[in-house]
Amino acid sequence: MTNAPSPFVRAALDAAAAVPATGIAWLDAARRENLEAFAADGLPEGRNEAWKYTPLRALAQRALALADRDAAGTLAVDAARIALPGVEGDRVVFVDGTYRADLSSATTTGIALLPLAGALAQNPEPLRFALANRYRHGAADAFAHLNAALAVDGLVLRVDDGVAIARPVHVVHVSSGAQADTAWHVRVLLDIGKAASVDVVEHYVTLGDAAQLGTVVTDIVVRENARLGLVVLQDASTATTLVRRSHARLDAGATATVHALELGGALVRHELQADVNGDGARFDSRGVFALSGRQHIDTQLEVRHQARDTASDALWRGIADGRSRGVFRGAIVVAEGADGTDASLSNKNLLLSGQAEIDTKPELEIYADEVKAAHGATIGQLDERSLFYLRSRGIPLAQARSLLTLAFCRAALESLPNDALREHLGDLLVAHLPTGPAAD
Amino acid sequence: MHMLKIDNLHARVEGKEILKGLSLTVKPGEVHAIMGPNGAGKSTLGNVLAGRDGYEVTAGSVDFAGRDLLALEPEERAAVGVFLAFQYPVEIPGVNNTYFLRAALNAQRKFRGEEELDSMRFLKLVREKLKVMQISDELLHRAVNEGFSGGEKKRNEIFQMAVLEPKLAILDETDSGLDIDALKQVAEGVNALRSPDRSFVIVTHYQRLLDYIEPDFVHVLAGGRIVESGDKDLALKLEEQGYAWLAEKHPELRKADLTGEPA
Numbered sequence: 001m002t003n004a005p006s007p008f009v010r011a012a013l014d015a016a017a018a019v020p021a022t023g024i025a026w027l028d029a030a031r032r033e034n035l036e037a038f039a040a041d042g043l044p045e046g047r048n049e050a051w052k053y054t055p056l057r058a059l060a061q062r063a064l065a066l067a068d069r070d071a072a073g074t075l076a077v078d079a080a081r082i083a084l085p086g087v088e089g090d091r092v093v094f095v096d097g098t099y100r101a102d103l104s105s106a107t108t109t110g111i112a113l114l115p116l117a118g119a120l121a122q123n124p125e126p127l128r129f130a131l132a133n134r135y136r137h138g139a140a141d142a143f144a145h146l147n148a149a150l151a152v153d154g155l156v157l158r159v160d161d162g163v164a165i166a167r168p169v170h171v172v173h174v175s176s177g178a179q180a181d182t183a184w185h186v187r188v189l190l191d192i193g194k195a196a197s198v199d200v201v202e203h204y205v206t207l208g209d210a211a212q213l214g215t216v217v218t219d220i221v222v223r224e225n226a227r228l229g230l231v232v233l234q235d236a237s238t239a240t241t242l243v244r245r246s247h248a249r250l251d252a253g254a255t256a257t258v259h260a261l262e263l264g265g266a267l268v269r270h271e272l273q274a275d276v277n278g279d280g281a282r283f284d285s286r287g288v289f290a291l292s293g294r295q296h297i298d299t300q301l302e303v304r305h306q307a308r309d310t311a312s313d314a315l316w317r318g319i320a321d322g323r324s325r326g327v328f329r330g331a332i333v334v335a336e337g338a339d340g341t342d343a344s345l346s347n348k349n350l351l352l353s354g355q356a357e358i359d360t361k362p363e364l365e366i367y368a369d370e371v372k373a374a375h376g377a378t379i380g381q382l383d384e385r386s387l388f389y390l391r392s393r394g395i396p397l398a399q400a401r402s403l404l405t406l407a408f409c410r411a412a413l414e415s416l417p418n419d420a421l422r423e424h425l426g427d428l429l430v431a432h433l434p435t436g437p438a439a440d
Numbered sequence: 441m442h443m444l445k446i447d448n449l450h451a452r453v454e455g456k457e458i459l460k461g462l463s464l465t466v467k468p469g470e471v472h473a474i475m476g477p478n479g480a481g482k483s484t485l486g487n488v489l490a491g492r493d494g495y496e497v498t499a500g501s502v503d504f505a506g507r508d509l510l511a512l513e514p515e516e517r518a519a520v521g522v523f524l525a526f527q528y529p530v531e532i533p534g535v536n537n538t539y540f541l542r543a544a545l546n547a548q549r550k551f552r553g554e555e556e557l558d559s560m561r562f563l564k565l566v567r568e569k570l571k572v573m574q575i576s577d578e579l580l581h582r583a584v585n586e587g588f589s590g591g592e593k594k595r596n597e598i599f600q601m602a603v604l605e606p607k608l609a610i611l612d613e614t615d616s617g618l619d620i621d622a623l624k625q626v627a628e629g630v631n632a633l634r635s636p637d638r639s640f641v642i643v644t645h646y647q648r649l650l651d652y653i654e655p656d657f658v659h660v661l662a663g664g665r666i667v668e669s670g671d672k673d674l675a676l677k678l679e680e681q682g683y684a685w686l687a688e689k690h691p692e693l694r695k696a697d698l699t700g701e702p703a
Binding site for chain 1: 490491514515517523524526530532533534535540543544545548583
């Protein structure tokens with residue numbers, strides 16, 4: 001059965017026609033095949049289990065042109081708009097998916113921050129495994145297909161073996177918000193060398209009000225005994241649609257800790273996948289999503305333990321106000337032979353309004369022996385007794401509500417890489433919380 | 441001039457009338473003890489005065505230093521000088537005790553048009569008050585009441601009172617669940633805060649606390665009203681004889697009102 005392609009798909013095909021070939025045969029073939037798969041499968045629909053709670057009907061009706069790369073290359077960006085306390089290391093800036101050398105600075109030795117085009121020109125072979133990915137899950141992979149076909153720019157970050165990078169690296173994705181119904185796509189590869197250590201802050205901001213789509217596909221390799229701290233701060237405008245997929249592979253003895261703070265966006269989807277492939281590796285994730293208005297944020301976490309004595313701890317908090325909807329799926333898979341795995345997952349949610357909705361689904365699949373695994377999810381409201389206690393001491397209702405809400409999220413934010421960043425993210429979260437009485 | 445004047449107060453909880461015409465006048469500097477059998481409405485009184493949701497006032501008035509107390513939000517009542525020491529202080533994980541107290545004090549000061557305290561001045565104040573309550577400053581670094589023992593929670597209530605310096609403090613069965621040492625410490629804290637312009641309403645089930653905090657007046661709350669008032673000797677009489685003797689003087693009271701058993 002073939003349906004007529006949606007305006008979204010037709011526009012993507014038009015956009016792809018204008019993307020120049022790279023001249024690298026395997027890469028051009030991968031782009032073409034991913035585009036064909038995207039055209040054949042289209043966007044996922046309601047019956048697609050992986051997208052069940054995130055309807056794309058409205059997006060499918062939008063014809064999005066590629067964001068203007070010339071404009072993106074020269075758009076003025078106020079440095080204060082992207083600065084983050086505690087994040088003062090190397091910086092890479094993309095505006096509407098276009099790498100901005102003028103806003104980026106890389107001076108630290110032991111780490112390479114290359115725009116994708118530059119890395120391909122230097123030596124495409126090491127990128128082949130990631131960039132030649134065909135994504136075989138049909139419509140569920142629609143945005144991965146789209147990104148593979150249309151992302152001409154991106155970042156290749158490599159940390160040399162044994163190097164510890166002291167200052168967090170700042171990777172900024174700016175949506176111009178300049179022209180409505182435009183889209184941008186960025187491809188990111190992080191390769192953390194053996195026994196190396198680095199913190200990376202992935203930061204989403206929007207400048208204007210126009211409704212844009214951004215997609216980011218990130219492949220991460222954390223090699224033997226290396227450490228990666230990844231902080232995601234998503235503070236896009238409420239007109240922005242963002243679809244991200246981050247996949248991490250952890251080799252033996254490697255550790256990765258992800259912190260995610262999702263505040264903005266109209267429609268946001270983040271697929272965070274970890275293959276804990278090496279013995280003794282550890283993958284921890286902490287996240288907070290705070291929604292209001294009509295925001296929709298969907299986090300899909302999947303941690304796959306594939307080796308012995310691996311560990312993972314996932315701690316996520318969701319807050320939904322107004323008529324917003326939060327979706328969280330957290331899956332832990334312990335493969336056959338992954339004995340000695342220690343995995344836990346907790347997702348607690350707070351509904352601040354009667355019209356808000358949160359769908360949470362923890363999943364556990366265990367095929368190994370001698371496994372410790374725990375998971376749990378809750379949905380609740382602010383505790384009335386605690387609210388009254390704070391008010392009885394003189395704290396006004398709105399402040400009492402945000403104090404308790406921040407307290408609810410504290411466990412997910414306390415292990416951020418430094419105090420300045422932790423305080424800043426806490427402040428951003430508080431500023432984002434509703435201050436008025438409950439909407440219901 | 442009175443500080444608190446409760447006149448013919450009627451209040452309902454979950455549709456059930458608990459206070460049935462309670463009247464009480466407290467002048468500055470006075471300590472009033474309110475005793476009574478279980479279910480008499482003792483805790484309801486504290487909660488109504490502090491403005492808790494679910495406590496519906498159906499008749500009567502409460503005047504606090506010239507203001508209609510019942511028209512104020514709970515946080516406004518705190519800011520004008522009313523403090524309720526809870527029978528069961530709430531544990532609030534994730535909210536630091538010191539941060540909470542500074543936020544509370546500054547919110548009150550802001551409401552009153554006073555300058556807010558910066559963290560240096562606040563810490564200085566806190567250190568002074570810690571001495572009074574003999575609280576270790578380790579408690580300050582923990583979350584509000586989290587993991588506190590029963591005694592620590594009650595002392596923390598009095599410590600908060602010392603920092604917030606209310607005009608009227610209502611102690612809701614602060615003595616319940618305390619051993620004698622903790623009881624003495626709480627009483628010492630309260631006594632240290634007594635002053636000519638600060639009043640106390642001490643709600644208690646036992647006379648014991650009044651050995652350490654000497655009240656100016658003792659009232660019996662039964663059947664939702666104050667039925668008997670006297671000086672501290674009344675508390676001793678209640679301790680010896682219980683409440684049954686009041687039935688003769690107050691034939692309108694049901695037996696259950698005096699025994700604390702369900703009617």
